[in-house]
Amino acid sequence: MDTPQPILEAQDLRKSFGTLEVLQGINFSLLPQEMVFLIGPSGSGKSTLLRCFNRLEEPTGGKIIFDGVDLMSPDVNINTMRQQIGMVFQQFNLYPHLSVTKNITLALRKVSKKDSSEADEIAREMLKRVGLEEKANAHPDELSGGQQQRVAIARAMALEPKVMLFDEPTSALDPELVGSVLQVMQKLRDSGMTMVVVSHEMRFARDAADRVAFMSEGQIVEEGEPGAIFENPQQKRTQDFVSEISR
Amino acid sequence: MNTSETFSRWDLFTETFFNQRLIDEYSGAIAKGILITCEIAVLVVFTGIALGLLLAMLRSYRFLPINVFISCFVDILRSLPPLVLILLAYFGLPSIGFSMSGFLVLWLVLSLILAAFAEEIFWAGILSIRRGQWEAARSTGLGHTQTIVYVIIPQAIRMTVAPLTNRTIAITKNTALGTVIGVGEILNQASTAQSFSGNATPLMMGAIAYIVLFIPVVAIGRWIETRFAWRRI
Amino acid sequence: MEIFLDSFFNFQIMSEASPLLIRGLGTTALLCLVVIPLGLIGGLTVALMALSRSPWLRWGTIALIDFFRAVPPLVLLIFIYSGLPFADIELSPFTAVCVGFFLNNSAYYAEIYRAGIESVGVGQMEAARSTGLKKIQALVYVVLPQATRNVLPDLLSNTIEVVKLTSIASVVALQELLYSADMARSVTYNSSPIVMAAGIYLLILWPVVRMLSNLEHKVGK
Ligand SMILES: Nc1ncnc2c1ncn2[C@@H]1O[C@H](COP(=O)(O)OP(=O)(O)O)[C@@H](O)[C@H]1O
Numbered sequence: 001m002d003t004p005q006p007i008l009e010a011q012d013l014r015k016s017f018g019t020l021e022v023l024q025g026i027n028f029s030l031l032p033q034e035m036v037f038l039i040g041p042s043g044s045g046k047s048t049l050l051r052c053f054n055r056l057e058e059p060t061g062g063k064i065i066f067d068g069v070d071l072m073s074p075d076v077n078i079n080t081m082r083q084q085i086g087m088v089f090q091q092f093n094l095y096p097h098l099s100v101t102k103n104i105t106l107a108l109r110k111v112s113k114k115d116s117s118e119a120d121e122i123a124r125e126m127l128k129r130v131g132l133e134e135k136a137n138a139h140p141d142e143l144s145g146g147q148q149q150r151v152a153i154a155r156a157m158a159l160e161p162k163v164m165l166f167d168e169p170t171s172a173l174d175p176e177l178v179g180s181v182l183q184v185m186q187k188l189r190d191s192g193m194t195m196v197v198v199s200h201e202m203r204f205a206r207d208a209a210d211r212v213a214f215m216s217e218g219q220i221v222e223e224g225e226p227g228a229i230f231e232n233p234q235q236k237r238t239q240d241f242v243s244e245i246s247r
Numbered sequence: 248m249n250t251s252e253t254f255s256r257w258d259l260f261t262e263t264f265f266n267q268r269l270i271d272e273y274s275g276a277i278a279k280g281i282l283i284t285c286e287i288a289v290l291v292v293f294t295g296i297a298l299g300l301l302l303a304m305l306r307s308y309r310f311l312p313i314n315v316f317i318s319c320f321v322d323i324l325r326s327l328p329p330l331v332l333i334l335l336a337y338f339g340l341p342s343i344g345f346s347m348s349g350f351l352v353l354w355l356v357l358s359l360i361l362a363a364f365a366e367e368i369f370w371a372g373i374l375s376i377r378r379g380q381w382e383a384a385r386s387t388g389l390g391h392t393q394t395i396v397y398v399i400i401p402q403a404i405r406m407t408v409a410p411l412t413n414r415t416i417a418i419t420k421n422t423a424l425g426t427v428i429g430v431g432e433i434l435n436q437a438s439t440a441q442s443f444s445g446n447a448t449p450l451m452m453g454a455i456a457y458i459v460l461f462i463p464v465v466a467i468g469r470w471i472e473t474r475f476a477w478r479r480i
Numbered sequence: 481m482e483i484f485l486d487s488f489f490n491f492q493i494m495s496e497a498s499p500l501l502i503r504g505l506g507t508t509a510l511l512c513l514v515v516i517p518l519g520l521i522g523g524l525t526v527a528l529m530a531l532s533r534s535p536w537l538r539w540g541t542i543a544l545i546d547f548f549r550a551v552p553p554l555v556l557l558i559f560i561y562s563g564l565p566f567a568d569i570e571l572s573p574f575t576a577v578c579v580g581f582f583l584n585n586s587a588y589y590a591e592i593y594r595a596g597i598e599s600v601g602v603g604q605m606e607a608a609r610s611t612g613l614k615k616i617q618a619l620v621y622v623v624l625p626q627a628t629r630n631v632l633p634d635l636l637s638n639t640i641e642v643v644k645l646t647s648i649a650s651v652v653a654l655q656e657l658l659y660s661a662d663m664a665r666s667v668t669y670n671s672s673p674i675v676m677a678a679g680i681y682l683l684i685l686w687p688v689v690r691m692l693s694n695l696e697h698k699v700g701k
């Protein structure tokens with residue numbers, strides 16, 4: 001059996017804001033059905049890397065290959081590509097003027113051009129998966145943070161993406177609400193979703209991740225199995241960071 | 248001062264400002280003026296706000312030459328007195344081959360002015376929406392225009408309602424400037440009738456027409472302002 | 481193109497008209513110097529009346545504010561200038577404009593001050609009174625400075641509108657900037673003097689509008 005093709009790949013990826021070089025040549029690849037945790041100190045470029053993966057941030061150099069397609073090539077329709085790369089944000093970013101169902105169906109109707117009843121059906125199915133069927137007609141401001149984040153996950157899932165990106169999905173939540181979101185992510189993982197997760201939920205990473213990559217100052221310093229990274233880091237910077245967050 | 252003199256002064260006052268014969272004679276003209284004022288006002292409100300919204304949306308693409316143009320357009324129309332623009336368009340344009348009726352000039356000028364103010368207000372509203380809303384929408388594959396239409400504008404509208412209402416009312420009242428270029432709106436009908444009759448009654452009728460027309464508008468504006476309480480922090 | 485330049489940017493005509501326009505500009509400036517302070521003072525007074533504890537005074541004042549906000553300024557001006565003489569009240573154009581502007585501007589400035597004063601929490605007044613300041617002192621030293629700062633962009637914006645509004649004085653033959661320009665236009669059958677007047681308004685107001693725009697976006701953040 002030959003080695004599986006990566007679904008997402010970054011080659012020598014660079015991003016600068018003015019003179020600040022935030023990503024300094026990232027090489028990263030993600031296999032189908034893999035779950036990778038991205039950890040590292042604040043400001044190390046984790047969010048920027050994630051946002052380059054769907055070109056919310058425009059890279060200043062290097063390549064991103066998604067499912068065999070070069071995302072930087074000028075004749076790529078980035079909007080259809082983005083539908084295959086789901087994203088979940090730290091601040092949920094639900095649309096406050098739309099109901100939960102409409103939040104989920106907007107892109108289905110306007111980009112995938114599904115008719116309302118089909119889109120509503122998909123929304124109902126997704127809400128069932130995140131355990132929020134009864135909130136279909138609620139507005140975001142009637143939900144707790146944890147519920148909002150689960151709706152945001154449902155919104156991304158509804159488009160049947162091939163990869164999902166999570167940027168600190170639980171760090172804006174009260175501690176008692178974190179569990180419900182992690183549970184949904186675990187279920188997603190069990191269903192075989194390919195995921196990149198920026199998060200410092202160490203226990204979850206240990207249980208669920210296939211791989212952990214440690215970033216510092218715009219570079220991936222070290223990567224490996226969760227056990228290896230957390231118990232036996234090789235690099236000084238990784239050691240310092242791991243001992244910092246496990247305290 | 249004896250009673251009979253008081254009476255005669257009162258009579259003189261009503262004779263001059265509320266002369267029944269003149270009220271009968273000129274109410275038709277004033278009614279026509281009201282109609283024209285309303286026509287222009289409605290046209291200006293629709294074209295002005297639509298154009299302002301369009302410009303604000305265009306501006307969100309952040310395409311430099313277009314943004315410079317929009318900024319200059321807005322600044323110039325906010326800096327110039329409406330009457331200057333009206334005179335310029337009405338008397339100036341014919342000399343380069345564009346003859347427009349007073350009605351058209353008034354509509355055009357007031358619409359452009361309202362568009363400029365509306366653009367500023369909509370743009371401030373668009374800027375007030377957090378970046379996360381753009382990112383969430385774009386990450387699900389919505390394009391720029393779809394994001395603006397379905398996600399950003401519906402949220403921005405809320406904070407634009409109050410300032411936009413006030414500005415719209417203020418600009419709509421400028422329809423009275425049409426009298427200078429012979430548009431037969433209320434003030435024009437009233438002043439014409441006044442100079443014909445040599446009596447202040449038509450002017451009083453015109454003033455009352457404006458008050459009857461605009462007091463409800465101002466009151467609605469006040470209600471909207473409290474309803475959509477929009478305070479700068 | 482030549483026709484365009486000749487009709488709108490005829491420098492010969494502009495230079496001939498410039499003494500007239502400069503005199504007009506002087507009148508406009510004088511008018512501003514009178515009506516802006518008058519409006520500010522009138523507006524503040526009316527705002528305080530509109531916030532009075534007596535419901536009669538409060539609602540009466542608000543009705544008056546709305547009344548003058550409903551009447552187009554030009555209608556008010558023409559009424560004062562050519563309607564009042566029928567009641568034996570005859571005013572010079574300058575006085576008529578000042579009276580009309582006073583009534584109109586006070587209503588607009590009053591609304592702004594009122595919003596400003598309401599934006600300052602009651603806690604400020606109470607804190608000031610608790611230190612023994614009289615009501616008027618608390619108002620002058622504590623509430624009004626904060627209120628003014630909170631609505632500075634609106635005050636500035638309204639002041640720009642007042643300066644622009646002075647142009648309607650031309651309709652009652654007050655020889656301010658626009659009147660002079662229009663007179664030059666009707667004599668020369670050429671629009672260049674009006675373009676020149678527009679240029680002067682732009683020169684004065686564009687920087688202020690820019691400043692206001694920056695101020696608004698900064699405060700809005
Ligand atoms: N839009 C931006 N403009 C300028 N600098 C930015 C921008 N976004 C991020 N940065 C900078 O890039 C660096 C990395 O940011 P980020 O990717 O958010 O880090 P992390 O998610 O690891 O905390 C930080 O120094 C941050 O200040």
Ligand SMILES: [Mg+2]
Binds near residue numbers: 048
């Ligand atoms: Mg981050």
